[in-house]
Amino acid sequence: xxxxxxxxxxxxxxxxxxxxxxxxxxxxxxxxxxxxxxxxxxxxxxxxxxxxxxxxxxxxxxxxxxxxxxxxxxxxxxxxxxxxxxxxxxxxxxxxxxxxxxxxxxxxxxxxxxxxxx
Amino acid sequence: xxxxxxxxxxxxxxxxxxxxxxxxxxxxxxxxxxxxxxxxxxxxxxxxxxxxxxxxxxxxxxxxxxxxxxxxxxxxxxxxxxxxxxxxxxxxxxxxxxxxxxxxxxxxxxxxx
Numbered sequence: 001x002x003x004x005x006x007x008x009x010x011x012x013x014x015x016x017x018x019x020x021x022x023x024x025x026x027x028x029x030x031x032x033x034x035x036x037x038x039x040x041x042x043x044x045x046x047x048x049x050x051x052x053x054x055x056x057x058x059x060x061x062x063x064x065x066x067x068x069x070x071x072x073x074x075x076x077x078x079x080x081x082x083x084x085x086x087x088x089x090x091x092x093x094x095x096x097x098x099x100x101x102x103x104x105x106x107x108x109x110x111x112x113x114x115x116x117x118x
Numbered sequence: 119x120x121x122x123x124x125x126x127x128x129x130x131x132x133x134x135x136x137x138x139x140x141x142x143x144x145x146x147x148x149x150x151x152x153x154x155x156x157x158x159x160x161x162x163x164x165x166x167x168x169x170x171x172x173x174x175x176x177x178x179x180x181x182x183x184x185x186x187x188x189x190x191x192x193x194x195x196x197x198x199x200x201x202x203x204x205x206x207x208x209x210x211x212x213x214x215x216x217x218x219x220x221x222x223x224x225x226x227x228x229x230x231x
Contacts, residue, residue: 006160035220045208045222091160095220104168105151105176106210106220110160 002027002094006109013082014117020067021077021112023092031097034068034075035106039089048090051075053097079114087116121145124209124223131199131230139194139226141209147221148214150192152176152184154205155225161208167192168214199230 003026013019025034036048051059051068058066063083067076079086092109122143131137141150148169153161153176163176165184173184181203183195192211196203206227212220 043206043225045210047219050219104149104212104214105163105166106161107163108153108161110158 002029002032002096002107004092004094004107004109006092006112008112009110010113010115012115012117013079015082015084017082018078018080019082019114021079021090021092021114023075023077023109025073025075025092025094027073027094029096033095033097034066035093035095036064036066036075036077037091037093037108038086039091039111040085040087045091049077082116084116084118087114089113122209122211122221122223124207124226127224127226129226129228131228133200133230134198137196137199137228139196139207139209139228141192141194141223143190143192143211143221145211145213145221146189147211148189149212149220150186151210151212151220152182152192152194153208153210154178154203155208156205164194164207196228199228201230204228204230 005024032053034051038046038048049061063080065078089111091111093106125140151166152164162178167173167186170189206225208225209223210220
């Protein structure tokens with residue numbers, strides 16, 4: 001079974017600074033997808049960024065980027081120019097790439113609570 | 119309204135009572151999921167469904183029952199609620215495609231007293 005580990009229960013960053021959230025995963029599959037979700041105090045789960053395992057290029061979305069190291073099974077999220085609105089719980093998630101398979105579900109890490117200090 | 123909606127948003131129930139959490143999506147997504155969120159555990163999968171009338175257990179299915187007679191609905195029933203089932207419950211749906219993004223409902227905060 002796939003597992004996702006987020007080793008940082010809490011992180012803090014100064015406004016306008018850069019912060020990196022760590023995520024590692026364990027899988028025997030070669031085709032899969034990785035995600036970072038943001039959960040603000042409103043409780044809504046918001047997709048931040050997605051990475052396809054077959055792509056070597058790291059995904060970026062505005063101030064959010066990932067460092068995907070397939071061999072090391074590492075998938076960190078970098079937030080640049082941190083803003084107060086970035087304060088949230090961040091979850092790393094894994095999903096198989098096999099459409100229709102019984103494992104076609106998201107497996108989540110335990111989350112990292114990010115605080116942004118003004 | 120288009121999207122995925124859960125009801126109720128908040129629920130307080132007594133130990134031993136049966137309670138059903140509702141989930142409805144308007145996209146005709148094939149996959150639907152139920153997760154529970156607890157401090158220190160992240161989101162854990164309870165049950166999921168690949169299509170109408172097809173359901174499967176997730177990581178923590180004990181004490182829960184699901185059904186999916188229609189593609190758009192995926193109710194979760196706690197047959198006899200226990201205090202350990204106090205949690206925030208999320209329903210999600212996803213397309214049956216490689217790049218299918220999972221969309222989440224707003225969550226239901228359930229308290230069992």
